[in-house]
Amino acid sequence: MSRLANSCCLFLLFQLISAEVFLQGQDASQVLARRRRANSAFEEFRKGDMERECIEERCSYEEAREIFEDDKKTDEFWNKYFDGDSCESLPCINQGVCKDGIGKYTCYCMAGFQGVNCEIAIPQLCMNKNGECQHYCHVQKDRVQCSCVKGYFLGEDKKSCVSHDPFKCGVRKSGKTRRIYIYQPQDNSTKLGNATEEIGANNVTDAAGVNKTVTTVMKIEDIADDDYIMPEVAAQTRIVGGEECPPGDCPWQALLMNTEDMGFCGGTILNEYFILSAAHCMNQTRSFYVIVGEFDRELDEGTESIHKVEQVLTHKHYVPETYHNDIALIKLKDPIRFTPFACRPACPRTTSPRRC
Structure with missing residues (x-):
């Protein structure tokens, strides 16, 4: 009997020694149940978690969108998460601002600079705000040279034009x-x-x-x-280009008036008979007239003159949808008599208005 018992003990000991230490995944899950970090039950109803979805595991764009719940913030994160931060090396120069993208970056340059990395300084030539010249702008040896009309000379900044004439066009006799x-x-x-x-x-x-x-x-x-x-400059002055224009200081201006005596567009005096305006203004009313020498429409200042329109010439290539070639000429029936309030055309006088 004792011999049989010893045999059974040896058999059991042999079975234990030969048993596997590690179990298959399916068998192990039945013994030890672990809680999944992602894709568990009701996962879609839970708020996204950055550590759970994009750090411990590789997340998709949709999962990142669930975390931020904002397209702009998601794009900013995803551009860096997908292939790293391209702006880390600070590629934009001259105080340019870098914005990361997927496989690329974009530099937003400060005023006066351009290029992929804002490395190109834009020269202040005449095509750029008239070279900051008040009157005439010329380019000589890749540099801007300003000049003035007759009766004026360059100021200390070499940009503005001044005059010593106390009775220059557009200035009242009394200061x-x-x-x-x-x-x-x-x-x-x-x-x-x-x-x-x-x-x-x-x-x-x-x-x-x-x-x-x-x-x-x-x-x-x-x-x-x-x-x-x-x-002399009062509080109520006409605004031209964002700057105050005292009475008589902008004598080349004209005002287009509709049949209801309401101003609807402006113009520029070219000579005694022609006014330059915008083509899109020509179809805003059935008929109109032109006032020059005007400053305050609520007052009869005695400086205004009213002119009827004889003909309107719109640029033949004007495109209303895009406003390309948005320009028109207005021919007056009677000539403008130039005064201190309407005395200087924008163009020099010529024998033919076509040259202006």
Whole structure:
């Protein structure tokens, strides 16, 4: 009996020694159940996790999109995650800003530079904002040379044009404007005006004649050196190219008026008969007229002149959809009589308007 027991023990010991240490994957899963980090039940309903989906494992673009929930942020992450950060070496120079892409990068250059890496400095030639010249721009030896029209000379910056002529075109004779408080008994109100403004039915044309037509709070001679004298440029001035244009300082401007006496477009005086404007303005109204020498449409300043239109010449290659060749010539029925408020065409006078 003891011999049989010993035989059984030896048999069991042999089976244990010959048993496998490692189990197959399917058998091991039945013994030890492990929790999956991804693609588990209800995974699609859980908020994306960067560490779980894109660091411990290789994620797809869609999985990254679930994490950021924003296309722009996803693209920024994916461009670096997919093939590394191309902007890490700082390829953009001259203060350019680098934006990474897949297999490429893009440099956003500062003003004045261009090129793949912003390595090319754009020369300030005449095609670029007229070379910063106020009047004429010329290119000599790859450099900008500015010049001025007759009666002007270059300023210290070699860009602006100045004149010593106190009565140059577009400048009023007086550099000051008098402010007069005028009492009108009929409505018990006090109005603020200029000595040369039209007041009610009376046209005040002379400072000495003010006391003859209206009653003033103080005499003109009493305020000649007082604080009531202010600079010539007033608060309400016409805006041209983002800069203030005092009365008479832009005498080449013209205003196009529709049948309802509303201004709808502008123009530039070329000579006594021709106005340059935009082609897209020509189909905005059935008919129109032109005003030159205008500054304030709410006031009759005595400097304006109205001109009827004889003919409109639109560029034959004008494309309304793209505004290519958006240019037109307006021929007036009667010539412009140039004054200090409409005295200088944009083009020099020529015998033929075609040359202008």
